[in-house]
Amino acid sequence: MKFAVLVFPGSNCDIDCYNAVEDTVAQPVDYVWHTATDLSAYDCIIVPGGFSYGDYLRSGAIARFAPVMSEVRKAAEAGKYVLGICNGFQILTEAGLLPGALMRNTNMKFRCHSSLLEVVNNRTPFTNQYEAGEVIDIPIAHGEGNYYCDDTTLRRLQDNDQIVFRYAEGSNPNGSVADIAGIRNEQGNVVGMMPHPERAVSSVLGSADGARMFASILNAWREQHGAAVNS
Known part of the structure; x- marks a missing residue:
């Protein structure tokens, strides 16, 4: 399985994501610059956190026009895995690959x-190594993590099991509607989340709960391709 970690001017979690892939699943991973026009070689695309283009206008608003984003859309439509973390989540909503928007923390x-x-939905390619209802420890680092959508969209997210993560009861740090911390698209191959799983891949970092997200992705890919999980 081959991973791509996108790099925009202002990305600052790209190295963390790259190292997380290497350390948790030991699969090939490349940095891919925002001007790239071909992602066909990759099975999973990670859109990392940071401050793409300095968060001018608003978070993700400029990055969504980068050349690589048309390739991300093609990859998503082809069923490849796309994971947007923090600023990556903001970019995916700006690009229309996920519904809703991220606003300033309340x-x-x-x-x-x-x-x-x-863990609200453990039946995704990104969460199959977690238990439904499990509470995990994943750090946040954001000023615009307040997830918002209208009532119609929220009902659709709930009805389609598109809410993947919620902040544990009473711990919502940013005012997100329905305590939402992460969602998926209807197809299930695109996930965006504000917390940083790549910063929680070892007990040395305070939590290793994020490691299972990368293991989930590899497990899902191997099942899809008929490969042995331990091969």
């Missing part, structure tokens, strides 16, 4: 700390 402060998430 307290207007940048929040950077450990956060507890409930």
Whole structure:
């Protein structure tokens, strides 16, 4: 399985994502610059956190026009896995690959700390190594993580099991509607989340709960391709 980690001007979690793939699943991974026009060689595309294009206008608003994003759309439509983390989640919503929008945290402060998430849907390529309802420890680092969608979209997310993660009860750090921390598209191959699983892949970092997300992706890919999980 081959991973791509996109790099925009202002990305700052690309190295963390690259190292997380190497350390948790030991699969080939490349940095891919925002001007790239071909992602056909990759099975999973990670859109990392940071401040793409300095977050001018609003987070992700400029990055969604980068040449590589048309290739991300093609990959998503082809059923390949796409994971947007923090600023990557913002970019995916701006690009229309996921519904809703990310707004300023309700307290207007940048929040950077450990956060507890409930695994709402463990039947995705990104969460199959977790238990439904399990509470995991994944850190956040964002100023615009307040997920918003209208009531109709929220009902659709709920009815289609598109809510993947919620902040544990009473711990919503940013005001997100319905405590949403991560969602998927209807097809299930695109996930966006504000917390950073790549920063939680070892107990040395305070939590290893994020490692199972990368293991889930590899497991899903191997099942899809008929490969032995331990090969």
